Amino acid sequence: MNELILSVEDLTVSFDGFKAVDNLNFYVEQDELRVVIGPNGAGKTTLLDMICGKTKPSSGTIRFKNRYLHNMIEYQITRAGVGRKFQNPSVYEDLTVLENLDISYPKKRSVLGSLFFRRGSEIVGKIEAVAEQIYLRDQLGTKAGLLSHGQKQWLEIGMLLMQDPELMLLDEPVAGMSAREREQTADLLKRISKGRSMVVIEHDMAFVKMIAHKVTVLHQGRMIAEGTMEQVQADERVIDVYLGH
Amino acid sequence: MTFEIFMMQAFNGLSLFTILVLMALGLAIVFGLMGVINMAHGELMAMGAYTTYATALFFEKFMPAAKDVYFLVGIVLAFAVTFVFGLALERGLIRFLYKRPLDTMLATWGLSLILQQVFRHVFGPKEVGVPTVSWLQGAWAPSFLPNASFPLSRIFIIALALLVSFGVYMLLFRTRWGLRIRAVTQNRTMSGAAGINTERVDALTFALGCGLAGIAGSSFTMLASTGPVTGQQYVVDTFIVVVFGGVESLLGTILSAAIIGQLQSTFEFLMTGSMAKASILLLVIVALYFRPNGLFSSKVRR
Amino acid sequence: MGNGVTTAGGSVAANGAKAKRTPVEWLKLFAIPILAVLLLVIPLFLSEFRLNLLAKYLCFAFPAAGIVLIWGYGGILSLGQGMFFGLGSYMMAMYLKLESTTSDSSAQALSEFFGSNLPDFMVWNSVEALPWWWEPFHHAWFALPAIIILPALIAFVLAYANFRKRVGGVYFSIITLAFSAIMAIVIIGQQGVTGGINGITDFKTFFGVSFEAEGVRTKLYLATVLLLLAVLVVGRFIVRSRLGKILVAIRDREDRVRFSGYDPALFKGFIFACAAVFASIGGALFTLQVGLASPSLVGIVPSIEMVIYAAVGGRLSIVGAVYGAVLVGAAKTFFSENFVEYWLYFIGALFVIVVMFLPSGLAGLLDRFTRRGANGNGAKP
DSSP states (O other): OOOEEEEEEEEEEEETTEEEEEEEEEEEETTOEEEEEOSTTSSHHHHHHHHHTSSOOSEEEEEETTEEGGGSOHHHHHHHTEEEEOSSOOOOTTSBHHHHHHHTSSSOOSHHHHHTOOOOHHHHHHHHHHHHHTTOGGGTTSBGGGSOHHHHHHHHHHHHHHHOOSEEEEEOTTTTOOHHHHHHHHHHHHHHTTTSEEEEEOOOHHHHHHHOSEEEEEETTEEEEEEOHHHHHHOHHHHHHHTOO | OOHHHHHHHHHHHHHHHHHHHHHHHHHHHHHHHHOOOOTTHHHHHHHHHHHHHHHHHHHHHHOGGGGGGHHHHHHHHHHHHHHHHHHHHHHHTGGGGTTOHHHHHHHHHHHHHHHHHHHHHHHOSSOBOOOOOGGGOSEEOOTTSTTOOEEHHHHHHHHHHHHHHHHHHHHHHHSHHHHHHHHHHHOHHHHHHTTOOHHHHHHHHHHHHHHHHHHHHHHHTTTSOBOTTHHHHHHHHHHHHHHHHOSSOHHHHHHHHHHHHHHHHHHHHHSOHHHHHHHHHHHHHHHHHHOTTOTTOSOOOO | OOOSSSOOSSOBOTTOOBOOOOHHHHHHHTHHHHHHHHHHHGGGTSOHHHHHHHHHHHHHHHHHHHHIIIIIITOOOOSOTHHHHHHHHHHHHHHHHHHHHHHOHHHHHHHHHHTSOSOHHHHHTTOOSOOTTTGGGGOHHHHHHHHHHHHHHHHHHHHHHHHHTTOOHHHHHHHHHHHHHHHHHHHHHOHHHHOGGGOEEOOOEETTEETTSTTHHHHHHHHHHHHHHHHHHHHHHHHHSHHHHHHHHHHHHHHHHHTTTOOHHHHHHHHHHHHHHHHHHHHHHHHHHHSEEOGGGTSHHHHHHHHHHHHHHOTTOHHHHHHHHHHHHHHHHHHHHHOGGGHHHHHHHHHHHHHHHOTTHHHHHHHHTSOOGGGOOOOOO
16 A cells, blocks of 8 residues: 555535535545546536645645645645646647747746756757657647647646656546547556556546546545446446436 | 814815716726726716816807706716717727737727827817806805805715716616626626627627716816816726725725725825825725735635 | 747757748847947937937837836736836936036036035925935945846835735736826925926036037947847847746746746746836936936826837837837927827827737738748737
8 A cells, every 4th residue: 555645634615605625535645546537516626726726725634745735825836746737728829839848847947047047958858758758749849829639738748747746637638639639648648657646537438447546436526436447337326426427 | 173174075075086986987897897997988087078068068159048957968968978989989999809908908098198189189278167057056054064065066966976876786786787797797608608798798888887987077077177188187096996996896996986085185185185196096006915806805816 | 929039930849950041030030230230320320419319219218128028028018117217217317416416516606505515406495405315326336226226126026016916917007007107296296306397407417427528429329229239138038038938928827837836926026127127227328318307207108108119119029129119209209390289199099000900019010021830920919
């Protein structure tokens, strides 16, 4: 049994009285690839939002390694080793793929550091390696805004790879992708999950089967089932909630 | 400071408040709805004032017998003229700059410069004033405050401002149109999906905001004379009132106008006019630092 | 897109190798040297009067260049750069005024007559003693660094404090507007110690050199050009650095930048401070060239005018800001000499037209004559 890298306890957040996440307990082990599924509005994205600092919880704790994230702000959480990919691809449209990856490099993030930063061979090597992994090796000079939807998703994953976080949070990495792209993404995720902990939100069950170690099912802000894909798919409550999915 | 002076001071603050409130309401509604600040808002107020002036001239020339009525006609005309202009402005300029609030500020600033020059060309560079109608001349000297006197004209515009504010409230919260405006303000995409014609809402709301500025201008003629640059003098104050009051609630705007209007006339009493203005601005900026979403924002964003 | 100073077009491989450039791209690469040549050659063709005018216009290129940085690259629309221009202008004026009071013979005669050492306008306003905050400006070693440091500090604090609180674009613009209004109001109101609406004028010498001396005007012009080129080089360096890319990222997706591990408030504060320094230098040079520090260059109207210089040149083009400032400045002179009433129509229309139809300014127009290929062209505002 591996050590826990993420412990979420009694986490609650309410927006004007509506509890998006309700006393949730959620634990992720080191090097685990956990998939979170659930119907729309179950609180999956909100959970990720709170872990990475986008939303502040109303109560509860979030512990990452030995730090409490719920009191930190976004860039601090990022620097602590948590990376987030958003549901809608969030890349820097006006910068090239190369530049997107470059500024995701986790060094020299201060004002002076970035002013006098020289792109040395080490970082160039890393950029090229990452670009290779995300199938964008030939697109380094292209402005990110011109990439296809799927390519933007990959770029965002690439930016995360540059950051090299210990915990990766991916929100619907294959949304809007073709079948072929999904396969490629599944390969990609399997490759990059080695030596990394990941929490992935997905709706595509076939995709989930390809990558998950363990699956958590959320519904109305609470966890209703957890286990391997087979266990979860056989669970009565889950079937209920998904209406025969 | 005697009680009378205090009352008159408060009254002066109230008069200033009426102008600010009408201007700010118009701007706040538009800002809340579309996120745009119309830098020509002051010129719209001046437009309203000039319209009232033109009405006065017209009546004097062609219907001198009915000249006591001119002021009411002037107010209505001021609203109408600025409303229509606002409609044209929204359709002709603002709507092309929708996702670009900063650019809207610049474009409307350009418009304000053009309007100022138009005023100068049409009405001359000197300030113009309007005659006070007979039924508003004189003052109210209440028996319980023997040394105080409150000019009727100012009482009228305060009443007008209250009436108009009430009207705006009714419009926004008790009519279908108001519902649509509020819906689009809160969630544009959903409102569009629910079948609300957001373009029409934008155009009419913007025009309404301009119309309110027009009424403010009309009221303003009872306080002071109007010149081509009068609008610009009130514009910064209006922005500050709107920003300070927050765009979450109309009450916030009204209260913000009241506070700032009252503070300003009090400060003016205590120090020179220019330092009063500077101090108010500074005070509000500092207050904004502690409450970046305005005075009455309920949601404190993280 | 008006990429006046960022990477030239064509595919860029990771090691930086570039594909073939078009003529316009060459123009852009050498924009600064080309400008330098133009500015250094022109004095040969202009009368002294016209040269003075050009020098004056160039002073406004400084704040305009700063606006390109904060607005074009940083997404911050400051409607109050006049505040920093004014700071530089007035600080230089204070130094020059005190220098003339102590060194000039006619000023000395005046002070002997009135029995005090104060600048003339203070004497006229019955000011008793020099305010404490005037004192340090007796010394060049204070005044000159202050012109750079003070605006930088104020700007950084102002910007950082606000952006830490995640104050939005429009709100911040209004705050800058208010600040420049406040500064103008205070200067005009405190006539005794600031010269009021007439400003501070009547300088005789600077650093011992008389303004009337032979060739001084030309030397001032050259100094202005050199400083301007230096500012442009610095600006370009910033834009091309990683910091420049981060700024663009912040402009377009500030939220996401936090998740790349950056604190956007620091970066915005930094670039705002840079723009303030540029504006301040411009103001100081203006005072030297024109011999005046005036509140009419501090408030809302001049501040917003500075934005149009940047907009005309192209909000992403630092070099474009110079052309914008000179063109609009020349237009202003033209109108004030011939059609005074139509100036407001002209500049008002300029605002509307540039914003609506030419969001990338003249630099953007230039771009339309190139084939942009893989790097795309969307005219983004």
